[in-house]
Every structure is written in C-alpha cells, then in structure tokens.
Amino acid sequence: MLKLWGRPTSTRTLKVLWTLAEIELPFELILASATMGAEGSVYKGNRPHGIVAGPAYRAMNPNGTVPTIDDAGFILWESNAIVRYLAMRYAPRLLYGDDLATFARAGQWMDWDNAELMRAQHTLVMQLVRLPPAERDRAQIGTAREDLIAAFRILDAELGRRRFIAGEHFSMGDIPIGVHAHRWYLYDIERPPMANLARWYAELRGRRAFQRWVENPAHHLAG
Numbered sequence: 771m772l773k774l775w776g777r778p779t780s781t782r783t784l785k786v787l788w789t790l791a792e793i794e795l796p797f798e799l800i801l802a803s804a805t806m807g808a809e810g811s812v813y814k815g816n817r818p819h820g821i822v823a824g825p826a827y828r829a830m831n832p833n834g835t836v837p838t839i840d841d842a843g844f845i846l847w848e849s850n851a852i853v854r855y856l857a858m859r860y861a862p863r864l865l866y867g868d869d870l871a872t873f874a875r876a877g878q879w880m881d882w883d884n885a886e887l888m889r890a891q892h893t894l895v896m897q898l899v900r901l902p903p904a905e906r907d908r909a910q911i912g913t914a915r916e917d918l919i920a921a922f923r924i925l926d927a928e929l930g931r932r933r934f935i936a937g938e939h940f941s942m943g944d945i946p947i948g949v950h951a952h953r954w955y956l957y958d959i960e961r962p963p964m965a966n967l968a969r970w971y972a973e974l975r976g977r978r979a980f981q982r983w984v985e986n987p988a989h990h991l992a993g
Contacts, residue, residue, distance in 0.1 A: 774797050774837055775830075777801055782835075782849035787799075788948075789856050792861065793860045793865070804818050804834065807820075811899075822836065837852060841855075854942065857942045872937055875935075876943025880947075884946070886921040890917040891953060894953075894959075898958070898959070915960075919962060922967055926967040935970075944970075952975075952980075
C-alpha cells in the first residue's frame, strides 16, 4: 500500500490527498510536520507531528518537508511531482485525458500555482490563522491579498476561455489551484467578484474527492 507522509492542513499535502481520492487508490497517511500538530501551530506553543527531522525521514526527503510518498519502494517528494507521477501511473485518462498536450498545459498551470499563489497563500495563512494576533502584520496581509487578487484575475480570464484549467475536462492541473482557491474563499477578507473563477470553483466543490479532503475548513483554518 502506498504511504504518504504529510498533514491535511498543508496545501501541498492536500494536492496529493485529493489526487489519491480521485483515482481511488488505497494509501496510509502518516502525520508528519515540523510546524503543525494535532492541536495546531507551533507558533502558538503546540507540539508538531514531528518525524520530518529524523534520520529515516531525511534519508527519504533530505529537505525535511511534506509531502513524501513511498509507492512500493519508489520514494518521491515535491507535491507537484507526486501529483504528476500518480496521474501518469494510475489515471492518465482521468487526470489528463491520456493526451500529451493536456498533460503539458496542466503542468504549466501547476507550476504557475507554485510561482504565483503559493507564497502569498502562505503569508495569509500565517498572518490570519497561525501566528498569535499580537505578531500579525497588517501590511503583509494587504500585500499578499493584492498579489492574490492579481493572480486570480489571470486565472479568471483563462477560465473565461475554457471550462477547466487545461481544457474542457477536469485534469490534474485543477488540483493545486483548486486547493488554493478554496482557501482563498474561506479567508475572512474582502474579495472582488470573479465570475469565471466562481463558476469553476463551484464545479470543483461538487467533486467527491474534493469533498473528501479539501472542503473541510479545519484543513485550512487550523491555528
């Protein structure tokens, strides 16, 4: 059985959990983190899940980050690499239509997500959720919000041209951005309306795999 080290409060881990649910692949989830635990963030004095600093884990993933998978002895880390691997090995038709051009376009948007959404999303979850109120920085919140608005406007325009991010059918490219879009809609902040983004997001919310792992607010707003 595939093993996954990570935590459901990590957007990077949630990408993999959602993918595994889409392809209905059995797996074992091993909770692991240096910064979060069952009670919340270490920044509020809570105990982390741990594991990631130990020699056994570092032998698999020298970065000490999550997620990492072990699929019958094949070790892989970096969330987008894991999603691509799972798609290619277990569900090419479902996750990219078994089509090279769709695979490439989906991968393009997965990389865009890392470059354009990840940093600002991390800032917001730290500043709005995980840091104690006295340590929060309103300027950082404002900058991250504006950066995300600009990025989501690009996505909104793209989704005005096609139903899903890589074409007319759901693909692996929708998964990373879908996780970040859900978190964006959960934050208690002001957001401008974006009709195409909202339409796409509503479709993602109807997927059972999304509902299984991503939808739960506790996976996004745990402090």
